[in-house]
Structures are given as structure tokens and as C-alpha cells.
Amino acid sequence: MTSREWQKAISLLRVHRLAQVSIVILVVVVLLALTAPVLPLPNPRDQDLGNVLLPPIWERGGTPAHPFGTDFLGRDMLSRVVWGSQISLLVGFSATALAALIGVSVGLAASYRGGLVDEVTMRIFDTILSIPGILIAIAVLTVLGQSLLLLIVVLGFRSTVSYARTLRSRVLSVKEEQYVKAARAVGVREPVIMIRHVLPNCLAPIIVLTTIYIGVMILIEAGLSFLGLTRLHVSWGVMVAESRDYLATAWWTATFPGLFIFLTVLSINILGDFFRDVFDPRLQVRTGV
Amino acid sequence: MTRYIARRLGNALLVMLAVTLLTFSLLHLSPGDPAALMAGEFATAQDITRMSEKLGLDKPLPQQYAIYVLNLVQGDFGKSIVYGTPALPLIQQRLPATLELTLLATLLTLAIAIPFGVIMAVKPRGLADYVGALVTLFGVSIPSFWLGIVLILIVSVDLRLLPTSGRGTPLVDGLVGLVSGHPDRLASSLRYLVLPTVTLSAFQLAFIARLTRSSVLEELGRTFVRAARARGLPNSLVMTKHVLRNALMPIVTVLGIEIGGLVGGAVIVETVFGWPGVGQLVFQSISRRDYPLAQGAIVMISGFVVALTLLVDLAYLRLDPRVRLS
Numbered sequence: 001m002t003s004r005e006w007q008k009a010i011s012l013l014r015v016h017r018l019a020q021v022s023i024v025i026l027v028v029v030v031l032l033a034l035t036a037p038v039l040p041l042p043n044p045r046d047q048d049l050g051n052v053l054l055p056p057i058w059e060r061g062g063t064p065a066h067p068f069g070t071d072f073l074g075r076d077m078l079s080r081v082v083w084g085s086q087i088s089l090l091v092g093f094s095a096t097a098l099a100a101l102i103g104v105s106v107g108l109a110a111s112y113r114g115g116l117v118d119e120v121t122m123r124i125f126d127t128i129l130s131i132p133g134i135l136i137a138i139a140v141l142t143v144l145g146q147s148l149l150l151l152i153v154v155l156g157f158r159s160t161v162s163y164a165r166t167l168r169s170r171v172l173s174v175k176e177e178q179y180v181k182a183a184r185a186v187g188v189r190e191p192v193i194m195i196r197h198v199l200p201n202c203l204a205p206i207i208v209l210t211t212i213y214i215g216v217m218i219l220i221e222a223g224l225s226f227l228g229l230t231r232l233h234v235s236w237g238v239m240v241a242e243s244r245d246y247l248a249t250a251w252w253t254a255t256f257p258g259l260f261i262f263l264t265v266l267s268i269n270i271l272g273d274f275f276r277d278v279f280d281p282r283l284q285v286r287t288g289v
Numbered sequence: 290m291t292r293y294i295a296r297r298l299g300n301a302l303l304v305m306l307a308v309t310l311l312t313f314s315l316l317h318l319s320p321g322d323p324a325a326l327m328a329g330e331f332a333t334a335q336d337i338t339r340m341s342e343k344l345g346l347d348k349p350l351p352q353q354y355a356i357y358v359l360n361l362v363q364g365d366f367g368k369s370i371v372y373g374t375p376a377l378p379l380i381q382q383r384l385p386a387t388l389e390l391t392l393l394a395t396l397l398t399l400a401i402a403i404p405f406g407v408i409m410a411v412k413p414r415g416l417a418d419y420v421g422a423l424v425t426l427f428g429v430s431i432p433s434f435w436l437g438i439v440l441i442l443i444v445s446v447d448l449r450l451l452p453t454s455g456r457g458t459p460l461v462d463g464l465v466g467l468v469s470g471h472p473d474r475l476a477s478s479l480r481y482l483v484l485p486t487v488t489l490s491a492f493q494l495a496f497i498a499r500l501t502r503s504s505v506l507e508e509l510g511r512t513f514v515r516a517a518r519a520r521g522l523p524n525s526l527v528m529t530k531h532v533l534r535n536a537l538m539p540i541v542t543v544l545g546i547e548i549g550g551l552v553g554g555a556v557i558v559e560t561v562f563g564w565p566g567v568g569q570l571v572f573q574s575i576s577r578r579d580y581p582l583a584q585g586a587i588v589m590i591s592g593f594v595v596a597l598t599l600l601v602d603l604a605y606l607r608l609d610p611r612v613r614l615s
Contacts, residue, residue: 127304130549131549132550132552134553135571136311139575142575142578143315222434222435226432240432265429265430265431266426
């Protein structure tokens with residue numbers, strides 16, 4: 001971001017109430033995730049079969065010991081929701097970072113060079129796009145075993161495609177700009193042109209895409225947890241999945257984790273819109289999950 | 290134009306070939322011996338050797354892959370381990386359920402998202418735009434499985450309006466029923482379809498509506514639109530012929546990309562609503578380690594996505610004369 005864009009962002013943020021609220025929500029969720037181990041909360045895995053399905057504190061039968069109530073094994077809902085934020089944020093941020101890193105490098109290199117390399121890369125991406133990402137994730141996680149690292153790698157790898165494609169459409173127009181031609185004319189080496197001149201001018205859609213993708217990754221992680229592919233962890237998706245049999249009797253078991261996923265992703269998306277407004281309202285950002 | 294179509298068709302075939310390579314490696318990446326896996330838990334060493342020969346696993350990998358693809362082309366999808374029957378009929382049996390769910394969700398998406406997006410764009414920062422922005426933001430932020438569960442909780446459990454899960458009369462039979470004077474059949478299929486369809490389309494609907502808004506807004510600012518207005522053309526004509534026609538292009542592109550997401554979302558939605566489709570089958574067969582069935586179902590789903598993407602590519606021919614003429 002240039003300093004002028006920073007100024008624009010800050011002045012827009014002053015009037016953008018929704019963006020302000022979103023930042024507050026995200027800061028709270030990140031703080032909860034980071035401080036979970038030191039917060040005075042019961043262990044999220046501790047079962048208490050004498051106190052199963054206790055309602056939240058404001059309902060009849062609720063206790064101050066469990067402000068959000070308990071689940072079907074008597075585990076403290078508040079503690080589980082707080083600890084669950086760790087998995088969501090970890091997967092959301094690291095999978096997106098991975099996707100951005102690989103996608104930007106591959107997309108930049110392939111589209112800047114053009115020709116056969118570009119053609120082949122795009123065909124490979126078409127293939128990856130035609131298999132629903134969630135199927136790839138399910139297949140890999142069941143065949144190779146459930147692990148958080150594998151989940152991050154699979155999600156990150158799959159989303160690489162969107163980065164590369166978004167960057168490509170941008171590079172194709174930027175590399176024809178006068179300043180690129182000028183740099184070449186004075187004898188700047190190609191890799192330097194690519195990184196110093198082309199890349200910085202392609203970053204705006206990448207920043208918007210990154211914001212959107214953190215949210216999308218959190219949603220996919222929750223969906224896979226819901227399907228039972230990350231059972232080992234305390235995660236919001238797992239909590240919703242486990243509450244399915246108690247919907248009619250204990251609404252809070254599905255509502256709290258779902259609400260946290262929703263609010264987190266909503267805040268991220270509002271920030272994504274905010275960034276899009278800062279840069280250029282006509283940015284072409286391609287997703288595809 | 291013929292070159293464009295040939296290119297797209299060739300591309301689709303290449304993609305399908307790559308998909309089979311992926312499903313093929315799925316089996317060979319799995320820890321353990323595939324033959325032992327398929328021979329079952331109580332197989333002797335001899336059984337495993339026999340199974341290995343029967344499946345051709347003793348041959349070199351490239352040859353195995355060639356045989357696998359040739360078999361697929363001939364409709365031989367292998368045998369399900371759990372059911373002990375050929376995989377293809379098992380998949381075909383569940384295909385209509387997924388087809389009707391995804392197609393209906395796509396239709397619902399287009400029928401609502403595009404008009405909605407246009408209304409939002411016509412008066413930017415007006416009331417409709419503000420409400421629309423909020424609703425679509427909710428739509429792209431809500432986890433589909435949670436939306437499904439909340440809908441079941443409210444509509445089915447509390448209000449008792451619709452069934453919680455399962456599938457009624459197949460939609461095709463329902464439509465035939467409507468024509469032949471049995472509207473109750475259509476009602477039976479729709480009653481079960483409403484909640485899964487709404488859940489499945491929520492994300493895409495909101496996403497496409499947002500895209501339509503920005504796309505229409507961009508076209509509205511173009512000089513040829515202002516020129517058309519200046520010439521005194523009626524607003525409806527300007528909107529349909531000049532604005533929408535051009536605004537549809539990026540929408541169609543993104544729709545082509547999002548189809549994969551919609552079909553993938555069906556895995557989750559089918560699980561939430563106990564919808565007996567291919568998505569549920571993929572998930573069940575993988576968790577039961579029924580690899581031949583899972584491979585077949587993944588190939589079939591990808592084939593469906595590729596076919597729909599091809600349709601979208603062909604839709605370009607109608608929408609964009611530049612593609613037709615080049």
C-alpha cells in the first residue's frame with residue numbers, strides 16, 4: 001500500500017462504522033484465541049456427566065459456573081467456544097498465507113513469462129478448479145490421516161489457484177504499461193522488473209482476496225470439522241456437529257459456536273469490502289472454492 | 290467459432306483425464322496395500338495375492354492407470370467394497386438426487402441474485418442497496434451447515450412446517466405428476482427440497498448478487514450507456530440491451546467457477562439434511578474406506594462440474610459476439 005492509500009484508508013475508516021465494529025470484533029476474537037490458556041476457564045475437554053446440557057446463565061436452571069451452559073458431556077460451552085477460536089484462526093490465517101505465497105509466485109512467474117509455461121499452468125489450474133475443493137480435502141484427510149498441518153496444506157494449496165488467476169489477469173495488463181517498457185528500455189533485468197515494478201502494482205486485488213479468503217478458509221475448516229474430519233481438536237465446527245442430536249432440547253449447543261463462526265467471518269468480509277472501497281471499487285477479484 | 294468449441298471440448302477431456310489421474314493416485318497414496326484393503330479384514334496372504342492379480346495390481350503403475358481409464362470409459366467403475374456390487378449403478382442411483390438439488394439451487398440463485406443485484410445497483414446507497422448489502426454480507430458469512438441446522442430448528446422443529454430430512458418424490462416424477470393431474474406429487478418433492486435448496490444456494494446467491502451489483506454499477510458509468518440515454522432511449526431498453534447484456538459477462542464467468550463450489554457444498558448440505566445424493570455417498574464411502582466407490586463418485590461429480598463449466602463456456606457464444614467471430 002502506498003502512503004496515499006494508507007491516508008485514504010484511515011480517513012474512510014473514520015466514517016465507516018461497520019468497519020470499526022468489525023475490527024473490534026476481530027481484535028476480541030484474536031485476543032481470546034491468544035489468551036485462552038491463561039483465562040480463568042475450565043478445561044474445554046473436562047467432562048462432567050452430572051451436569052450435562054445445562055442452559056446458559058440467563059435461562060432457568062443456568063449457573064454462573066457455566067455462563068454459556070454445558071454440552072452433552074457436561075463440558076463448559078464458554079471454554080470450548082474460546083478454545084475453538086484457536087483452530088479457526090490458525091487454519092484461516094496460515095492456509096491463506098500459504099495460498100498467497102505460492103499463488104503469487106506461480107501466478108507472477110507464469111503470466112509474466114507467458115507462452116507455453118503460462119498455458120500449461122492455466123490448464124493445471126483448470127483441472128484443480130473442476131474438482132470441488134471440499135472433495136479433495138475430504139479425500140486427502142481420510143487417506144493420509146487427520147492432521148491440522150495437512151488440512152492447512154490442502155486448503156492452502158487448493159486456493160493457490162484463485163491467487164494465481166487473479167494475479168494473472170492483473171499482470172497481463174500491467175506488463176504492457178509504459179513504466180514497465182521504460183524500465184526494460186533502460187536495461188533493468190527481467191526478474192527485477194517483475195518484482196520491483198510489476199508486482200507492487202498488482203497487490204491491490206491480492207489484499208482484497210486475502211481478506212475474503214481468511215473468511216472462506218474459516219468456513220471450510222468449520223465445514224470439514226462438521227463432517228468429522230478434525231475430531232481431535234476443540235473446534236467450532238465439531239461443536240455444531242456434536243450438537244445435532246440435541247437441537248430440540250438444547251438450542252445453545254449449536255447456537256454459540258455457529259454464532260462465533262458467523263460473526264468472525266462477517267467481520268472479515270466487512271473488512272474485505274472496506275479494503276475494496278479503499279483501493280478501487282471496480283477491482284476484479286476472482287474466488288472459486 | 291468451431292475452433293473455440295473444439296478447444297473447449299479438448300480442454301474438458303484433458304481436465305477429465307487429469308481428474309482420473311488424481312483419483313487413481315488416491316488409491317495408491319493410501320497407506321497399506323490396496324489389495325489387502327479390498328480383500329477384507331480376514332483375508333489370508335493367498336487371498337491378497339489373488340486379489341492383487343485380479344485387480345491387476347501386480348502390473349506396472351502406468352499400465353494399471355491405462356487399464357483404469359479404459360475401464361472407466363467403458364462404464365466399468367470397479368466394485369464397491371462395502372456393497373460388493375459394481376460401483377456405477379450405486380452412483381447412478383444417487384445421481385438424480387444431487388442433480389435436482391444443485392440445479393434447483395443454481396436456478397434459485399440466478400432467479401433471485403441477478404434481479405436483486407440490479408435493484409441494488411440502480412440506486413447506489415439507497416435503501417434497497419443498504420438492506421441488500423447487509424443481507425448479502427450475511428449470506429457470504431454464514432456457515433451452510435449451521436444455516437441448515439438453524440432452519441431445521443425453526444421451520445421443522447418449532448413451526449412443524451417442513452420435514453427435517455430425507456427426500457420425497459423425485460422432482461422429475463413430481464413435474465410429470467403436475468402435468469398428469471397429480472399436483473400432490475410435486476408438493477411432496479418440493480416439501481423436502483425447500484430447506485436443502487435454500488441452504489445450498491445461500492452463499493452463492495449472496496455472492497452473485499454482490500457481483501451483479503458491482504458489475505451493473507460499472508456498466509452504468511460507461512459512455513455508451515450515457516450516449517444511449519442522451520439519445521432518449523427508454524430506461525428499460527438501456528438497462529436490458531446496454532447494461533445487463535454487458536454486465537452478464539463477468540457474472541457468467543464467475544458462475545462457471547462457482548459451480549464447483551456449489552457441488553462441493555452439496556456434500557455438506559446432503560449430510561445435514563440426510564439427502565440421498567452422490568455428495569453423501571462420497572463422504573460415506575471415504576469414511577468407510579470404500580475407495581473404488583469413492584473414486585467413482587469423485588470422477589462422476591467432477592464430470593458433472595466439467596460438463597456444467599462447458600455449458601457456461603458455450604453460453605459465451607451467445608453472450609459475446611467477439612468469441613463467436615474470433
